Amino acid sequence: MELKEKKELIDQDGIRRALTRISHEIIEKNEGLDDIVVIGIRTRGVPLANRIAAKLQEIEGEEVKTGTLDITLYRDDLTTIANQPIVHQTKIPFDITDKKIILVDDVLYTGRTVRSALDALMDLGRPQNIQLAILIDRGHRELPIRADYVGKNLPTSKQEVISVDLEEVDGEDLVTLKEYVGKN
């Protein structure tokens, strides 16, 4: 089975605007930045978290702490995926207890990654609350999980794949829709 590119969905400006809007929504909903920390899920949630934190800082003039969450040891699908993921370090250099966590990832799909991330965070402390910020919500949830902040809703079929490229990881900012073609 081959993965073919179907079309470009969001370019660099589009990503920037979506993150700016999300940042404003975070400030509005929380009435400022008190106790707010931003934590990105590896891999592509991390640069997004850093960008949101920078934007929050720019808007409110307050420093916002960021962290990196690796959820490999909390996944429920390790036996079903062919290539097993390497375990990376979680880097959250502050106590999350009583904090309001903005949890960031690139794509929200089945919800299983977020479920793992919630378990991982709960083992690290007892936050006041956790809010979910997502660049792309592509539907097909398998768990009762929804995002608080969404960059763009993009309904997809299960044969399609949303590929998020970010400058920090992939060299450019681009969201593309791809599709598996050929035999299964």
Next chain:
Amino acid sequence: MVWERRSLLGLEELSKDEIELILETAKSMKDVLARPIKKVPTLQGKLVVNLFYEPSTRTSSSFSLAAKRLSADSMGLSVKKSSVVKGESLLDTAKTLQALGADAVVIRHGIPGAAKLLAEEINIPVLNAGDGVHEHPTQALLDMYTIMEKRDKIAGQKIAIVGDIKHSRVARSNIWGLNKLGAEVRVIAPKTLLPVEVERLGVEVYTDLEEGVKDVDVINLLRIQRERQDKGFFPTIREYVKFYGLRKEHLELARDNVTLMHPGPINRGIEISAELADSNQAVIEEQVTNGVAVRMALLYLLIRGGSKDEKAIT
């Protein structure tokens, strides 16, 4: 780097990349051990069986703790210490393990190659926790992890291994592993405690402690097995201490902040003076913690597998 090996039998057969993947994974595992909740669910429902044909408290406890920290169940299968276990009975044991539903087996055995034999008989991962004088890969990996943590890197480090090299599986595994990662390894021991053609392992050989520790970054002291003395490998403990016991004055010859390691349990005042064992340069307790982290990494990699292909996961 994709982890493809089913079992960990020794460091001689591992590649540099494989060793680095283990050490990298161990770093994340050590972070888990530093948290208030020192447990992750990744191996939930898995069973790890400890099969120790030689007495060992430290290694078997370390393996059980590692399994528990990953939410696996750990169970010891008691085997008679004295029984000379031949291929056939090991095979029977293997069948028992499979019937128990084990997902991995940790084996320590007095005969070199016992782990390999077991691995050939069963289709679950086998972890060698010491096979005779052959290899003790997890001890070497935790030593290497400790060196990496303390010295930032392994390549180019001058590492001295002191003591009974001849009977030491720890030394053998260390030498193979450290050489693959580019360290300069030397061994220091009386001639009677050096294996035949030890140079072929790729080490410099010293019989004089003072000469041997000159400019080294790490000194790894092996435990002296007192029972060896009866077999005439060295005249008296006192004489061994005089010539090969590490004392404060030796440190002046080594690098300023030399790291002192020992696989434990230490014989205070024999391999190392009490003063040095308690000094800041000694990292003996940290080695114990690192041992759990390294074994967690191995259990994870062997039972779950690992790879760097991340783009496929959403």
